[in-house]
Amino acid sequence: MYFLYVVRILDIYDYVAALNSSDELFVDVHTDAVENNVPIMDRDALEVMKHYIHLTGTRHILEIGTAIGYSALHMLSVHPGVSVVTLEKNEDSHRAAEANFEKYNVTDRVKPILGDAADTLHKEIADRTFDMLFIDASKGNNQKFFEMYSPFIKQGGLILVDNFLLRGMVVDRHIQSKNRRKMQARVDAFNQHIASSEMFSSFLPVGDGLLVISKNKEVKNR
Numbered sequence: 033m034y035f036l037y038v039v040r041i042l043d044i045y046d047y048v049a050a051l052n053s054s055d056e057l058f059v060d061v062h063t064d065a066v067e068n069n070v071p072i073m074d075r076d077a078l079e080v081m082k083h084y085i086h087l088t089g090t091r092h093i094l095e096i097g098t099a100i101g102y103s104a105l106h107m108l109s110v111h112p113g114v115s116v117v118t119l120e121k122n123e124d125s126h127r128a129a130e131a132n133f134e135k136y137n138v139t140d141r142v143k144p145i146l147g148d149a150a151d152t153l154h155k156e157i158a159d160r161t162f163d164m165l166f167i168d169a170s171k172g173n174n175q176k177f178f179e180m181y182s183p184f185i186k187q188g189g190l191i192l193v194d195n196f197l198l199r200g201m202v203v204d205r206h207i208q209s210k211n212r213r214k215m216q217a218r219v220d221a222f223n224q225h226i227a228s229s230e231m232f233s234s235f236l237p238v239g240d241g242l243l244v245i246s247k248n249k250e251v252k253n254r
């Protein structure tokens with residue numbers, strides 16, 4: 033009975049994931065990521081994020097975790113007025129992202145920055161206000177990235193965080209590795225912090241878990 037229940041839930045997840053996904057716009061970048069084990073956002077979560085960008089008329093986005101530019105290209109595709117500042121600490125990934133931005137002719141709308149987002153607050157960011165923050169880097173640093181970068185998001189803006197489910201690890205009670213347990217604890221602590229805060233937030237079970245937070249003046253009823 034329990035087995036059938038689990039199978040049904042997995043079927044539901046797959047069904048919804050397929051409905052939320054659409055034809056890939058950047059096939060070569062997606063293929064490159066898959067073939068070279070570059071971790072990129074799941075297609076269904078990406079489409080949900082793009083829907084939020086569209087719904088809210090978001091234009092100026094700050095991304096933590098560029099990788100090879102896949103999610104940035106998708107965010108830019110929502111509207112010609114969208115611009116992205118994106119931070120990446122791995123030099124090879126940063127260079128690959130630059131090449132992809134050139135290939136798709138978006139260099140005038142995207143500013144890729146090479147550097148450790150947990151270390152230094154780049155001047156390009158400190159001088160500006162963004163409509164949306166997208167956190168998609170080292171998951172154990174979610175809290176730190178949130179504290180460091182949410183002050184640069186306008187009131188009423190959005191903060192999105194990918195992978196709050198850690199591929200299921202966040203609820204795994206049998207983790208052996210100390211490092212993995214530490215990561216689980218840190219991600220869970222951040223999730224709980226947001227859930228118990230006064231900010232409106234939604235933990236969406238799409239992709240690997242997409243957390244959507246509103247940076248609002250109003251607080252939710254508790």
Ligand SMILES: C[S@@+](CC[C@H](N)C(=O)[O-])C[C@H]1O[C@@H](n2cnc3c(N)ncnc32)[C@H](O)[C@@H]1O
Pocket residue numbers: 071072073096097098099100101102103104119120121122125147148149150151168169170173
């Ligand atoms: C999940 S990938 C980003 C995927 C990308 N957003 C996409 O969906 O196409 C995470 C990236 O964050 C980068 N990263 C991890 N910690 C970082 C840090 N402290 N500062 C900047 N980049 C970081 C990693 O090198 C990796 O390329």
